Every structure is written in C-alpha cells, then in structure tokens.
Amino acid sequence: MVDQIDGRGLGGGNSVEMAAIFAALSNPARIDILRHIACHNDCGCKDITDVLPLAQSTVSQHIKVLVEANILRTEAIHPRSRYVINEDVLKDLAEVTNTFLGSCCKETWC
Amino acid sequence: MVDQIDGRGLGGGNSVEMAAIFAALSNPARIDILRHIACHNDCGCKDITDVLPLAQSTVSQHIKVLVEANILRTEAIHPRSRYVINEDVLKDLAEVTNTFLGSCCKETWC
C-alpha cells in the first residue's frame, strides 16, 4: 500500500473521473443515442425511442445518464425536451483519452 | 422502429464494440492498473496489488477484463505473469474515440 495511486490526478484527469465518463459511454444504447442526437437536430426522447428497440422509459433513463455525465445538455423547448451534445466536454474527453491512450508511459503520469 | 441503428458499423466501430472497450475502461481500479503498467516495466499482478487497496484476486480479475478487451497482453515470463499494454489497440481506440467524440455529426455516421 505504499506509493498508492488510487485515483489522484495525473496528466489531465483522475481515475475516478475518467472512469465515470467511460462508464457513461459503456452502453451500446447510449452510443446509439449520442449518434442519433449528433445526426439529427432538434431531437427529443420520442425520436430516439422510435429508432431504438427500447421502451421510452429506458431511453429516458439512458439520456439521464448522459446528461449527468455532462455529455448531453437539455434544452427544454416548447412541449418537448431537446438534447444537445456538449461539444466542449467531448473535445476535452477526446484530448484526455488521447493523452491517456496514446502516450502510454510517458513521464506525464509518473 | 424504422431506420433502426442499433449497433451497426458507422464511421469506424459499431456501438457494441465501442461500448465494450469503454466498459473495460469504466472502472477506476482498471485505469490505475493501466497507468501502473504503463509506468513500470516488467509488472506483475503482485506489484499492482501492492499499490492498490484491493485484494490480489480482485486485481487479477480486473486484469482479466483488460486482457479480454485486448487492452493488455500477457507475457508469461519466468514464474510470474507480466502484462504489457497493447499499444496498437490503444492507438486505434484513441482514433475511434476522436472520430466519435470530436466530429459530432459530420456526415461520417449519417
């Protein structure tokens, strides 16, 4: 238990935070939801439910996970909720992921 | 259920495969394990167990998940098992992640 590392910030994101984002992306339905939102403007829960083989409540729950992970933003327009991808977060995520994955064992983390 | 997308390949990786890799990275202990292996050559299960607040069996189980996701490779040298990061896989992953995250809604997937 010496030289413990369990979760402290290294090279742009601690383990717990990184794992949380990856966890939000760790479900195929959520990947599909992100893709659908990315490809279709003004997209609500119903639109996604029409396209995925899942119940509306399940889709809503997946969306909640993505919102809580700050990957999606809600814009409650009119009667419906519209979801927008938080591009800033995804850019950061792409960078952190790149740093983490690409530079395997540079002095960055050590 | 028209225009269904549930998991078919789009822009460099289908949803199920992508989710599987993210799932392998969705645990803080596994992030720490990857970091430790990346930073220390000739690294075995015991070395990681010494550094994380987890039982040896738990660490071994996490390693198994990473190996099955093809993120780690096992090199059974001498008495011990040594784990090596599969850099090719991580490079691909970084690229797919970048494509997926960075190019939110280019014609790539649509």
Place this chain on the structure above:
DNA sequence: TACATCCATCGTATAAATACGATGAATGTG
C-alpha cells in the same frame, strides 16, 4: 525434498446497471 512466491480460479455476498410497465405532470390541439 520442503517451502515460499506468484497467480488464476472458484464460490459467494453485496451493490449497481438495465429494462419494463404504470403513472402523472406539463404542454399543445380539437
């Protein structure tokens, strides 16, 4: 040979994730 070290696996307990239907709130439409 006897013993220690390293590691994978098994069995198990507990917690978390996933999915569904039912329900109700909020907002449009006839």
Place this chain on the structure above:
DNA sequence: CACATTCATCGTATTTATACGATGGATGTA
C-alpha cells in the same frame, strides 16, 4: 374544456459487476 403528446419518475424484476477469502497449480529457492 376534453384529449393527445411528450417526457420524467417510481416501483420492480433480472442480470451484471465488484470485491473478498480460500484454494490449488506452477515455478523458484533453501
């Protein structure tokens, strides 16, 4: 106003993940 649409939430059932101790196999060392 009555009704439909959209969505979030609740309760629940089932599956999966996480963690541990115990055990045994394989390999070094005395």
